[in-house]
Amino acid sequence: MAKSGRPPLSGIRVIDFSRVIAGPLCTQILADMGAEIIKIENPDGGDDTRKGAGPRAGGEKGESHFFMTYNRGKKSVALDFTTPDGQAVLHKLLASADVMVENFRPGVLRKYGLDYASIHRKYPRLIYLSISAYGQTGPLSDRPGYDPVLQAESGMMSVNGEADGEGLRHAIAIVDTMTGIHSVAAINAALFARTDTGKGQYIDLALYDTALACLGNLGAYYLIGGEQPRRAGNGHFASVPxxxxxTKNGxxxxxxxxxxxxxxxxxxxxxxxxxxxxxxxxxxxxxxxxxxxxxxxxxxxxxxxxxxxxxxxxxxxxxxIRTMQEALDEPEVKRRGMLKTYKQSRVGEVPIIGSNYRFSDTPVDDTRPPPSLGEHTDWVLREIGGLKAAEVAALREKKVIG
Missing domain, CATH: 3.30.1540.10 (formyl-coa transferase, domain 3)
Structure with a gap:
């Protein structure tokens, strides 16, 4: 249990296999809350978003803005878990972990003995969260999941846009974002339940389910009234003004x-x-x-x-209605402490939006920068995995670690 003055999840260790948005956002929030996040990345390039398009911190060869958005406060371990040696290392890390997060397609980790059934037998207290597009079972479970497609399929897009135009996607990856937030809620609930049961459990979170849950009162409008809610652009079909x-200037x-x-x-x-x-x-x-x-x-x-x-x-x-510049230059943003500058080991100082959580007794820690690929490999393998320097060197020679 976190002591007064320490982040609320201090002492919780998370093994994070996730990439892109939903999973990394989940584990970033857990990191802000004090959990130790061990981010497992492919030695060949790491998280897919490290190579993302758009502005890069530190210049053309630096880190993508996309990766920097969702990965602060984590320890990066460059590890090839598809090899027997890599799997052996992972089990040393999982032995002391509280939570595991992954967002591979259903069935992928089973090939490496890292599915929930295999893991639960060895580590019964471990909470295992899987994020997928359409859930772990059923005829759609093998489909990939991309946020705008899920906005389209869930009905979200049908209620967004001008009244006389087509349905529009939300520019923010709203399904991924909401799934990441729901993942944090689910993990914290499972950690609380474990204090009573002593057992971990499996959490199956689907982007599709999240999108449907986010329909909220508009979904109920159809279910109860039987009519499609009408698009109204920036307006509202049943409320004026x-x-x-x-105005004079916007x-x-x-x-x-x-x-x-x-x-x-x-x-x-x-x-x-x-x-x-x-x-x-x-x-x-x-x-x-x-x-x-x-x-x-x-x-x-x-x-x-x-x-x-x-x-x-x-x-x-x-x-x-503000532009991005107007919004982020607004003095209230700085007064609220929402803008942070991080000194990242490879690219130097980077501005990022910080945590929105405000705890009076156990404040979050959103001061730690996103990691470089493999930045913490040696430390994690020695201090948490218990490997000796020669063993780490041998794994690097075999290209199991980066």
């Missing part, structure tokens, strides 16, 4: 979801009479007369800037 509006978003908020909005805009206008007196009437109300509002909103309107509306659900 709930959309983006032009757009502001307003989510005025009930009658009191509408009355307060009208007052803040200097037109309390709008709330008494029979065309706008109820939500249903505002929906029916949306174009008229929108024009009246924008005529007023265009007389001032989005920043000034945000101040006038600070007691209301409204805010400026």
């Amino acid at each position: 709930n959309s983006s509006f032009d 757009k502001i978003y307003m989510a005025v979801a009930n009658q009191k908020l509408f009355i307060d909005t009208c007052k803040a805009m200097g037109h309390p009479e709008w709330a008494e206008d029979p065309r706008f007196a109820t939500i249903a009437q505002r929906v029916a007369n949306k174009p008229v109300l929108t024009k009246l509002m924008e005529d007023v909103l265009r007389t001032d800037t989005k920043e000034n309107w945000a101040q006038k509306f600070r007691h209301l659900p409204a805010g400026p």
Whole structure:
């Protein structure tokens, strides 16, 4: 149990086989919470995202921004677990581990004796989490999983986009992200259960299931009402004013979801009479007369800037639509401590968004940088695996480790 002042998962060890987003996001959050993450990477290139396109920290031959996003606070071990020697090393690490995370296609690890059934017999206290596209069993289990495809198949895409346009994907990998967050919740629940049962267990998390769970009230809208929820772009098909509006220098978003908020909005805009206008007196009437109300509002909103309107509306659900630069340069971001600068061993200083968790007694530690490939191989094998220097050198000579 973490002592006061230490991160809440201090003392928990995780063997992490995951790559790309969902699994690495999960283990990064666990690392912030104090868990020791041993990231197992292929000696030939490591995590797939190390080679990702786009800006690279440290220049053209540095680390990809993609990898840097999801891997802070971890120890990287470059190990070929497809070899008998590699598997022997892994078992030395698993013997002291609390959690194992993997996101290979179902059945892949069985070939190496690293499936749950094999592992559970040897390490009954180990919590084993598998992330896959469509679950570990069933006719779709062998399919690969890519976030936008899952957005399409789950119905997510059908409710996103302009009313008269096609369904659109979310630009953020929202299914991967939500699966990573749900993975953290599942692991913490299993760790808590183990304090009572003394046993580990298997957790099967599917991206597809997560996408369906994330449909939320829109899924229930169809199940209970029998109708497809309508796309409304930046607006809302059943709530007005709930959309983006032009101002003097850009757009502001307003989510005025009930009658009191509408009355307060009208007052803040200097037109309390709008709330008494029979065309706008109820939500249903505002929906029916949306174009008229929108024009009246924008005529007023265009007389001032989005920043000034945000101040006038600070007691209301409204805010400026910002660019990435505007959002991350906002002083509140720094006040909240959300921007960190990490000194990575290979590429130097790198700016990254930090943890959003705030614990009063056991604060998280999001200060450790993402690792270089194989940066901790020797230390982990000696200090955790118990190997001698000569044994580590022999494994490197055989190219089992990088």
